[in-house]
Amino acid sequence: MFNVQEFHSPSPEEIAAANNTDFEVRSLDTMCVNESQLQHPWWYNLKYAAVGLLFGIAFVKAEIVSWFRIQEMFRLQSFHMYGVIGTGVVLGAISVWLIKRFKVKTIYGEQIEFHPKKFNRGQIFGGTIFGLGWAMTGACPGPLFAQIGSGAFVIGVTLLSAIGGTWLYGYFRERLPH
Amino acid sequence: MELLSKPWPWWAAGIIIGLIVPALLILGNKHFGLSANLRHACAACFPANVKFFKYEWKKEVWNFFFVGGIIAGAIIASTLLANPEPVKVVPELAAELQTYGITDYSGMVPNQLISWESLFSLRGFIMLVLGGFLVGFGSRYAGGCTSGHSIMGLSDLQWPSLVATIFFMVGGFIMANLILPHILML
Numbered sequence: 351m352f353n354v355q356e357f358h359s360p361s362p363e364e365i366a367a368a369n370n371t372d373f374e375v376r377s378l379d380t381m382c383v384n385e386s387q388l389q390h391p392w393w394y395n396l397k398y399a400a401v402g403l404l405f406g407i408a409f410v411k412a413e414i415v416s417w418f419r420i421q422e423m424f425r426l427q428s429f430h431m432y433g434v435i436g437t438g439v440v441l442g443a444i445s446v447w448l449i450k451r452f453k454v455k456t457i458y459g460e461q462i463e464f465h466p467k468k469f470n471r472g473q474i475f476g477g478t479i480f481g482l483g484w485a486m487t488g489a490c491p492g493p494l495f496a497q498i499g500s501g502a503f504v505i506g507v508t509l510l511s512a513i514g515g516t517w518l519y520g521y522f523r524e525r526l527p528h
Numbered sequence: 529m530e531l532l533s534k535p536w537p538w539w540a541a542g543i544i545i546g547l548i549v550p551a552l553l554i555l556g557n558k559h560f561g562l563s564a565n566l567r568h569a570c571a572a573c574f575p576a577n578v579k580f581f582k583y584e585w586k587k588e589v590w591n592f593f594f595v596g597g598i599i600a601g602a603i604i605a606s607t608l609l610a611n612p613e614p615v616k617v618v619p620e621l622a623a624e625l626q627t628y629g630i631t632d633y634s635g636m637v638p639n640q641l642i643s644w645e646s647l648f649s650l651r652g653f654i655m656l657v658l659g660g661f662l663v664g665f666g667s668r669y670a671g672g673c674t675s676g677h678s679i680m681g682l683s684d685l686q687w688p689s690l691v692a693t694i695f696f697m698v699g700g701f702i703m704a705n706l707i708l709p710h711i712l713m714l
Contacts, residue, residue: 397556401548422621435545437542479665480696481698482702491563491667504644507656507657
């Protein structure tokens with residue numbers, strides 16, 4: 351549904367209308383705007399489960415999902431989390447640079463696409479709100495799932511609450527400052 | 529095996545997380561971002577005619593598979609690869625936590641704080657329910673979480689992601705140092 355505009359050249363009026371009413375649904379989105387045209391059976395998704403599996407193991411084994419490690423990070427008592435995120439960003443940045451530089455394609459031969467993120471004040475307000483919750487629960491959305499997997503089933507309540515928070519954001523979105 | 533079951537050093541996890549970015553891109557043009565799943569869950573279960581949730585969530589099922597893998601990985605890590613030792617914590621933090629009655633380091637989360645019993649206490653309810661709410665609301669408001677902004681966005685040198693990351697840290701520092709001690713006293 352988000353690609354409709356891309357298939358014809360929109361008139362300036364259309365662009366203006368889209369910008370006003372559809373208050374940048376796209377740029378706030380983390381979902382793919384570069385949808386693949388390929389149709390695959392469901393089990394093709396299992397490769398993402400395999401990547402997730404490795405990620406989940408690392409999450410728990412390096413104690414990134416530990417409430418204690420997060421407390422240490424925000425009290426500047428340990429280098430651990432800074433090391434994890436720093437290494438991740440450096441390797442990720444080198445990878446992205448290489449992909450762009452050598453125009454690496456996906457395993458299905460499709461062009462890998464990147465989309466610039468647009469600044470809005472949500473990154474300030476929402477970012478701060480998120481940070482408050484992160485230090486409280488000791489988990490961002492990924493570790494929430496890993497904490498449940500590691501046996502803390504009560505975190506299921508936290509997860510439901512997070513989904514509720516996302517829903518309320520969606521509901522009040524037009525009225526919030528961005 | 530013993531090497532695997534000991535807690536992994538920061539660089540091992542950093543390398544794996546960093547390589548998730550190109551892995552997802554090369555496997556199918558997917559952008560690393562976990563909080564999107566919370567939105568997809570809303571879109572799938574209760575869109576309620578809210579425009580923000582009216583999209584074809586089925587095109588994003590790959591991310592549910594990714595999360596399924598994370599849960600399975602966490603189960604493996606805490607059973608087959610479990611570390612029998614309690615979580616090591618710096619002495620300053622341990623001393624502080626003791627004043628709140630947190631002395632059990634056997635799990636990834638403090639059992640005295642995050643458990644079914646404590647869910648029905650004021651302290652536990654705030655931690656679990658309000659904490660989760662802030663994570664869900666804030667990450668969507670910010671347009672992403674630690675994975676989408678701090679890892680994927682920074683890897684792609686997106687400055688709005690740097691802004692988001694800075695404010696994640698601002699919020700975290702405020703909570704951990706200024707607000708959380710009062711909540712933990714409850």
